[in-house]
Amino acid sequence: MMMATVDAASFDVIVIGGGHAGAEAAWASCNLLREVWLDSGGRAGRVALVTIDPGKTGVMSCNPAIGGLAKGQIVRELDALGGLMPLAADATGIQFRVLNRSKGPAVRGPRCQSDKYAYAREVQRLLGTRENLTVVTGAVEDLVVEGGRCAGVGVRTAEGVVGLRGGAVVLTTGTFMRGLMHTGERTEEGGRVGEKPAVGISASLAGLGFELARLKTGTPPRLKAGTIDFASLERQPGDDEPEAFSDLSAHPLAGEFGLADQAAYGRVAERFPVLEQRDCWITRTSRAVHNVIRANLERAPMYNGQIETAGPRYCPSIEDKVVRFADREAHHVFLEPESLETDEIYCNGISTSLPGDVQERVVRGMPGCERAEILRYGYAVEYDMVPPHQIDATTMTKRLPGLFLAGQINGTSGYEEAAGQGLLAGLNAVRWLRGEDFVRFGREEAYIGVLMDDLVTKIPREPYRMFTSRAEHRLLLRADNAWDRLAGRAHGWGLLDEAHSALYRRREAASLAARRVLASATVDGVGLGQWLRRPDAAEDRVAAVVAAGSGDALAAHGSVLRSLIADERYRGYIERQRREVERLREHETTALPTDLDYATVSGLRTEAALALNRFRPATLGQASRIEGVNPSDLMLVRVRVLRGDQRRAS
Ligand SMILES: Cc1cc2nc3c(=O)[nH]c(=O)nc-3n(C[C@H](O)[C@H](O)[C@H](O)COP(=O)(O)OP(=O)(O)OC[C@H]3O[C@@H](n4cnc5c(N)ncnc54)[C@H](O)[C@@H]3O)c2cc1C
Numbered sequence: 001m002m003m004a005t006v007d008a009a010s011f012d013v014i015v016i017g018g019g020h021a022g023a024e025a026a027w028a029s030c031n032l033l034r035e036v037w038l039d040s041g042g043r044a045g046r047v048a049l050v051t052i053d054p055g056k057t058g059v060m061s062c063n064p065a066i067g068g069l070a071k072g073q074i075v076r077e078l079d080a081l082g083g084l085m086p087l088a089a090d091a092t093g094i095q096f097r098v099l100n101r102s103k104g105p106a107v108r109g110p111r112c113q114s115d116k117y118a119y120a121r122e123v124q125r126l127l128g129t130r131e132n133l134t135v136v137t138g139a140v141e142d143l144v145v146e147g148g149r150c151a152g153v154g155v156r157t158a159e160g161v162v163g164l165r166g167g168a169v170v171l172t173t174g175t176f177m178r179g180l181m182h183t184g185e186r187t188e189e190g191g192r193v194g195e196k197p198a199v200g201i202s203a204s205l206a207g208l209g210f211e212l213a214r215l216k217t218g219t220p221p222r223l224k225a226g227t228i229d230f231a232s233l234e235r236q237p238g239d240d241e242p243e244a245f246s247d248l249s250a251h252p253l254a255g256e257f258g259l260a261d262q263a264a265y266g267r268v269a270e271r272f273p274v275l276e277q278r279d280c281w282i283t284r285t286s287r288a289v290h291n292v293i294r295a296n297l298e299r300a301p302m303y304n305g306q307i308e309t310a311g312p313r314y315c316p317s318i319e320d321k322v323v324r325f326a327d328r329e330a331h332h333v334f335l336e337p338e339s340l341e342t343d344e345i346y347c348n349g350i351s352t353s354l355p356g357d358v359q360e361r362v363v364r365g366m367p368g369c370e371r372a373e374i375l376r377y378g379y380a381v382e383y384d385m386v387p388p389h390q391i392d393a394t395t396m397t398k399r400l401p402g403l404f405l406a407g408q409i410n411g412t413s414g415y416e417e418a419a420g421q422g423l424l425a426g427l428n429a430v431r432w433l434r435g436e437d438f439v440r441f442g443r444e445e446a447y448i449g450v451l452m453d454d455l456v457t458k459i460p461r462e463p464y465r466m467f468t469s470r471a472e473h474r475l476l477l478r479a480d481n482a483w484d485r486l487a488g489r490a491h492g493w494g495l496l497d498e499a500h501s502a503l504y505r506r507r508e509a510a511s512l513a514a515r516r517v518l519a520s521a522t523v524d525g526v527g528l529g530q531w532l533r534r535p536d537a538a539e540d541r542v543a544a545v546v547a548a549g550s551g552d553a554l555a556a557h558g559s560v561l562r563s564l565i566a567d568e569r570y571r572g573y574i575e576r577q578r579r580e581v582e583r584l585r586e587h588e589t590t591a592l593p594t595d596l597d598y599a600t601v602s603g604l605r606t607e608a609a610l611a612l613n614r615f616r617p618a619t620l621g622q623a624s625r626i627e628g629v630n631p632s633d634l635m636l637v638r639v640r641v642l643r644g645d646q647r648r649a650s
């Protein structure tokens with residue numbers, strides 16, 4: 001393990017890694033620390049983003065898309081929390097489409113196809129608007145511990161090893177920790193194609209006593225657009241009226257907020273969508289293609305023992321799909337443009353690490369792709385992660401105060417999951433420095449809450465991906481009501497920059513005005529509330545009534561109105577879910593001591609004691625969701641904790 005000495009460069013927060021988690025953590029920390037902070041000697045708090053190659057910040061390692069089912073809800077939550085991902089996605093989307101539009105509002109998922117080069121550039125540009133951010137080029141190989149807390153990092157740079165002092169450290173290594181890439185029998189060290197792995201940091205974490213594990217993920221081949229016969233394929237256009245992720249994009253009050261004048265918002269404030277829009281296409285695999293794959297399974301790293309670690313069950317490789325769903329005749333494959341600047345096409349649905357010659361036969365077996373040229377072969381990557389029973393739902397590690405982990409390092413998969421954790425890590429890192437209470441989102445409050453709760457109560461057997469089915473209170477966690485759920489709290493924490501804060505305040509007033517109209521206006525002889533529950537009640541008619549009744553354009557704007565309409569239409573179900581949340585509240589607010597040895601709880605089964613000692617849940621609610629803990633175990637823990645409280649009180 002390399003020992004770094006801490007030298008003069010000193011920061012309030014050090015973020016390691018410029019992926020989706022790291023970018024969001026840096027953005028949130030910068031926003032929180034933008035004001036002059038007295039504890040820092042009268043200056044704004046300083047944030048460092050240390051990353052191996054700053055030119056690769058915000059790179060999309062795999063699919064060029066943001067959002068989708070459940071992931072789109074996370075992006076909307078990021079917007080209500082003043083996040084970066086929604087702004088970058090809106091500025092660089094080349095197709096916007098709300099998935100599940102015909103289904104209920106709880107499961108609708110906004111999604112966009114991104115220009116992946118423009119996306120990474122936009123992330124870098126947005127970060128560049130934060131004056132208190134310093135970008136450092138280098139690989140962090142060592143974590144510095146002083147006084148029992150993480151106090152800095154040792155960075156290998158082109159000039160040698162330097163130490164950086166930091167009040168809090170957020171580690172977001174993605175797929176880079178001891179990354180090993182596989183294409184057929186060929187293996188190569190790397191975190192992503194063309195990029196070196198991060199090596200020393202695994203040893204540093206292990207040396208500090210962290211348990212590490214290994215996971216894998218994969219990506220499909222990219223095809224040359226000019227060699228595909230699109231005319232023979234089904235077209236997948238975007239929505240006629242694209243919906244933005246951020247409420248600040250193309251906002252009717254952009255002028256009032258001065259958005260167009262602000263570096264961070266200029267592009268999306270003027271028009272949305274910003275970039276030219278493109279179609280996607282659908283093709284499919286076939287029985288013949290499946291036979292080719294089956295005949296070559298021995299050459300697939302997953303099946304010949306070359307890779308032993310777990311891959312994603314929910315975004316499986318094509319070889320996995322062919323084995324697991326053996327009776328399926330075909331699988332859909334979406335052909336998606338990766339950029340307006342290049343002719344690369346992403347094959348969504350055939351992630352693979354089969355050898356190149358087999359990939360060619362698979363691709364050429366799909367309709368429209370008979371002559372397709374592969375520009376880049378698919379591959380799988382194995383990497384180290386830190387099983388997340390070692391973090392709290394705040395993202396701070398239990399073992400080393402001041403060290404926060406976010407993104408794929410916690411065993412998740414996906415840009416949105418990474419960004420959600422990154423924002424929370426950036427927020428809590430600053431709150432920890434300031435001695436403020438940590439923020440934990442409830443499962444009923446945000447998908448980010450569901451994600452964190454699942455991470456700290458479940459054993460990670462495969463990369464974790466978000467689904468709407470993971471949320472038990474889906475009707476409360478809609479894409480349309482993210483601002484209603486979260487913006488008020490974010491405003492209170494100082495997480496929102498001026499533009500988001502201005503919109504939040506203005507939106508509160510508009511929402512109140514709209515609800516007043518709802519309570520009093522009538523349409524076709526019935527109350528507006530009752531009328532809009534009709535299946536044929538059109539949103540634009542509701543908008544006209546609300547605009548006329550309130551005299552406020554914002555009250556009738558989709559970003560306010562959609563949540564109002566859904567609240568009204570599903571009122572009965574929503575109230576039922578709220579009652580259920582209330583019923584569970586006692587569990588969720590009963591804190592468990594962090595130093596309790598569960599082996600000493602009398603009557604507790606050994607399996608439950610072992611699981612509880614491993615996960616060390618923060619609340620009785622978390623304890624109830626840990627595998628191996630049943631309701632009677634929970635009763636025993638509850639009695640012990642209450643008795644402990646009584647002893648302390650007497
Ligand atoms: C081959 C492949 C296929 C994938 N398939 C998909 C997919 O289909 N869909 C999907 O949603 N997700 C997929 N992923 C995962 C997706 O890329 C991640 O979930 C997401 O990017 C995670 O974000 P992150 O911020 O945690 O890490 P990353 O985006 O991986 O970023 C990590 C960053 O940290 C930097 N870094 C790492 N270690 C150090 C260090 N020690 N010092 C300094 N900097 C460091 C890296 O340079 C990089 O900038 C895939 C990834 C790969 C590589």
Ligand SMILES: NC(=O)c1ccc[n+]([C@@H]2O[C@H](COP(=O)([O-])OP(=O)(O)OC[C@H]3O[C@@H](n4cnc5c(N)ncnc54)[C@H](O)[C@@H]3O)[C@@H](O)[C@H]2O)c1
Nearest residue numbers: 063067068069099217218236280312315334336413414415
């Ligand atoms: N970590 C990994 O290894 C890994 C691998 C693959 C996928 N993933 C994740 O899963 C997602 C891809 O899986 P997915 O296909 O279920 O999610 P998605 O959001 O890309 O698509 C969801 C559904 O939307 C539809 N759809 C997909 N592409 C479309 C398009 N271009 N136009 C219109 N409709 C489209 C399809 O019905 C699809 O099943 C990625 O967004 C990624 O986050 C992770």
